[in-house]
Amino acid sequence: xxxxxxxxxxxxxxxxxxxxxxxxxxxxxxxxxxxxxxxxxxxxxxxxxxxxxxxxxxxxxxxxxxxxxxxxxxxxxxxxxxxxxxxxxxxxxxxxxxxxxxxxxxxxxxxxxxxxxxxxxxxxxxxxxxxxxxxxxxxxxxxxxxxxxxxxxxxxxxxxxxxxxxxxxxxxxxxxxxxxxxxxxxxxxxxxxxxxxxxxxxxxxxxxxxxxxxxxxxxxxxxxxxxxxxxxxxxxxxxxxxxxx
Ligand SMILES: [Zn+2]
Numbered sequence: 559x560x561x562x563x564x565x566x567x568x569x570x571x572x573x574x575x576x577x578x579x580x581x582x583x584x585x586x587x588x589x590x591x592x593x594x595x596x597x598x599x600x601x602x603x604x605x606x607x608x609x610x611x612x613x614x615x616x617x618x619x620x621x622x623x624x625x626x627x628x629x630x631x632x633x634x635x636x637x638x639x640x641x642x643x644x645x646x647x648x649x650x651x652x653x654x655x656x657x658x659x660x661x662x663x664x665x666x667x668x669x670x671x672x673x674x675x676x677x678x679x680x681x682x683x684x685x686x687x688x689x690x691x692x693x694x695x696x697x698x699x700x701x702x703x704x705x706x707x708x709x710x711x712x713x714x715x716x717x718x719x720x721x722x723x724x725x726x727x728x729x730x731x732x733x734x735x736x737x738x739x740x741x742x743x744x745x746x747x748x749x750x751x752x753x754x755x756x757x758x759x760x761x762x763x764x765x766x767x768x769x770x771x772x773x774x775x776x777x778x779x780x781x782x783x784x785x786x787x788x789x790x791x792x793x794x795x796x797x798x799x800x801x802x803x
Contacts, residue, residue, distance in 0.1 A: 616712030
């Protein structure tokens with residue numbers, strides 16, 4: 559399994575950057591985790607649109623799903639050129655209802671509501687969900703193959719429940735939005751929160767993401783490394799592919 563960082567910034571992209579979007583691939587199957595601003599452009603560096611089978615949206619805040627409004631056009635045009643025109647399947651929370659209702663598009667994109675009770679078998683991926691601590695209904699997402707597990711925090715404040723959900727993951731991709739003096743603000747995490755979650759969950763590796771455009775990313779990595787000595791910590795790097803071995 560491999561993980562490619564398409565975008566890591568929130569709530570808007572800085573010059574040349576993109577909002578949260580992560581491409582997970584194995585055995586030639588591609589699954590997109592979130593689809594923020596800039597994702598569709600970056601996605602095509604790593605896969606053709608007509609080879610994208612699945613999109614899983616943690617929640618429907620614009621920074622995590624705004625490029626769905628252009629992926630629909632790309633999918634529609636690509637579908638017309640496929641011999642087997644299957645729609646891209648999109649899995650998302652069902653609310654806000656007006657946002658959810660916009661996801662399905664012609665024969666190109668078919669949205670399906672998921673809840674924390676669902677466990678999906680999507681080709682080689684087993685996908686599970688947990689509700690996070692965020693002002694809008696949001697899911698953390700676990701993507702598992704026979705060999706490896708990636709847990710993506712979605713947007714969340716620190717929570718023990720989510721820590722249990724992330725237990726023993728090979729990679730925890732954790733949102734790291736806040737400076738330490740804003741701990742708990744609007745359902746987001748600081749670097750210390752991410753480190754605490756990673757260490758308590760016993761994950762193999764912590765990747766920090768979801769940075770504010772003006773964040774001091776190096777300082778956040780330093781802070782997390784300083785309090786989380788048992789787990790390697792890095793900032794997720796846009797355009798980089800992390801291979802799980
Ligand atoms: Zn959000």
